[in-house]
Amino acid sequence: MNTPLIEIKNLSAGYESRTVLRDVNLTVYDRDFLGIIGPNGGGKTTLIKCILGLLKPTAGEILYSDKRLAMSDKQEGTAQRSSLTTNRSSLKMGYLPQYNSIDRKFPITVEEVILSGLSSQKSLISHFTASHREKARQVIARMGLEGLEERAIGALSGGQLQRALLGRAIISDPELVVLDEPSTYIDKRFEARLYELLAEINHDCAIILVSHDIGTVLQQVKSIACVNETLDYHPDTGVSEEWLERNFNCPIELLGHGALPHRILAEHKHGEGCGCCHCEE
Numbered sequence: 602m603n604t605p606l607i608e609i610k611n612l613s614a615g616y617e618s619r620t621v622l623r624d625v626n627l628t629v630y631d632r633d634f635l636g637i638i639g640p641n642g643g644g645k646t647t648l649i650k651c652i653l654g655l656l657k658p659t660a661g662e663i664l665y666s667d668k669r670l671a672m673s674d675k676q677e678g679t680a681q682r683s684s685l686t687t688n689r690s691s692l693k694m695g696y697l698p699q700y701n702s703i704d705r706k707f708p709i710t711v712e713e714v715i716l717s718g719l720s721s722q723k724s725l726i727s728h729f730t731a732s733h734r735e736k737a738r739q740v741i742a743r744m745g746l747e748g749l750e751e752r753a754i755g756a757l758s759g760g761q762l763q764r765a766l767l768g769r770a771i772i773s774d775p776e777l778v779v780l781d782e783p784s785t786y787i788d789k790r791f792e793a794r795l796y797e798l799l800a801e802i803n804h805d806c807a808i809i810l811v812s813h814d815i816g817t818v819l820q821q822v823k824s825i826a827c828v829n830e831t832l833d834y835h836p837d838t839g840v841s842e843e844w845l846e847r848n849f850n851c852p853i854e855l856l857g858h859g860a861l862p863h864r865i866l867a868e869h870k871h872g873e874g875c876g877c878c879h880c881e882e
């Protein structure tokens with residue numbers, strides 16, 4: 602997993618005149634499983650938007666892996682150039698957006714949502730082929746959505762909709778999948794399956810997972826970054842409570858609880874720079 606897929610250098614970003622991210626540096630590797638945690642409003646989604654090209658950074662740059670560059674150097678026997686480029690489309694990415702950003706009234710079925718993950722593989726006016734539909738059928742089965750193919754997304758439960766959106770994110774066999782809070786609205790039964798699926802996908806695809814659930818994230822990922830205006834990267838999951846507290850500006854304790862560790866916040870005064878979830882409620 603030593604080949605960089607994405608290199609973020611000295612990135613700053615924000616909205617109008619407000620800077621949300623400052624001087625962020627991060628490398629995401631081939632088959633990495635990077636967890637992104639951080640307090641509410643710390644800039645996690647903003648970072649993802651920059652990676653996906655939905656928001657232009659105000660400073661710095663993002664470089665993306667281009668396998669074709671590396672391949673052509675190999676075939677031509679020329680010296681290997683850097684296979685990183687500023688061209689975002691050189692890297693195949695899938696994206697599962699935050700649940701609350703989805704318009705559930707949009708008249709589209711489960712099968713259509715999943716197929717839409719293959720839109721870049723056909724022209725705007727051509728139809729999906731039989732092999733596209735077969736791929737969608739396999740993804741629907743993998744997501745446990747059989748029987749719901751023709752159902753409109755407005756008539757799905759929150760968990761079913763999340764699964765349809767995850768199907769859309771992975772149907773194109775991306776090199777990187779970005780998941781923003783994937784377990785929100787997913788029931789406990791499917792949450793275990795979700796992490797199994799992610800482990801399977803991770804055999805040949807890198808994953809960036811944004812989550813508030815620190816305990817679960819630490820169990821699943823290979824490396825971790827905390828975003829709170831700046832980014833603090835940890836190459837493995839052996840983070841200390843001190844590391845978490847420094848990054849969250851808030852006391853945090855990690856507890857072992859059965860098979861799943863979880864977090865509690867130690868007694869503290871809410872407000873005034875405290876970024877803990879409770880203060881947002």
Ligand SMILES: Nc1ncnc2c1ncn2[C@@H]1O[C@H](COP(=O)(O)OP(=O)(O)OP(=O)(O)O)[C@@H](O)[C@H]1O
Pocket residue numbers: 616621639640641642643644645646647648
């Ligand atoms: N489109 C926007 N226009 C203006 N400000 C925005 C916009 N989107 C986000 N922000 C602000 O930028 C800051 C960072 O937001 P962002 O969504 O990146 O944080 P986050 O870490 O993902 O938060 P959460 O954990 O609550 O999802 C917040 O203060 C938010 O209000």
